[in-house]
Amino acid sequence: MPPKQWYILKVAVNREKSICDALRRRIKLEGLEDYFDEILVPTEDVREYNKSGKPRIVKKRLYPGYVVVNMSITDETWFIVRDTAGVGDFTGAAGKPTPLTDDEVSKILQVARASQVEEKESPEIKTAIRFRVGDKVRVKEGYFQNFEGDVSTIDESNGRITVMINIFGRPTPVELDHWQVEDV
Secondary structure (H helix, E strand, C coil), X not given: CCCCEEEEEEECCCCHHHHHXXXXXXXXXXXXXHHEEEEEXXXXXXXXXXXXXXXEEEEEECCCCEEEEEECCCHHHHHHHHCCCCEXXXXXXCCEECCCCHHHHHHXXXXXXXXXXXXXXXXXXXXXXCCCCCCEEEECCCCCCCCEEEEEEEECCCCEEEEEEEECCEEEEEEEEHHHEEEC
């Protein structure tokens, strides 16, 4: 058996989880579990807010349209993967799958596994902020309500943004929660 290596599969977007499940079923059905280790969709936990400002934690795919597989490639395993509904192809050149380097694998797994840590250890959760640096925004509430300015910095870990607001003709940095502002 050839050594197991990590590969990236191109799959149908928004179907990554169901394709992983289908691939696992096919592997079990064919009795090829020894050729495969992990099949995963790298995700991270992200805090999102609804329009009223209530937070919720969602799993965000790091690489939409891709699945990471640790497997040994043989003709049989290659066929099973390629023949699974929703799988496009392996990433690589000239139809030959290119394995990931150890450095690439460690970066992907570090982020993916951090989001799978038990909640009691409370990993750092990023906040999904829909604004980008340079966006023009208006303050919805607080001391600077109805003032307009440009987003200068974004702190996803705390869900805060800094907006440069002109006060008395001088640009002044004001730190706000991201839900306190809206697009202009």
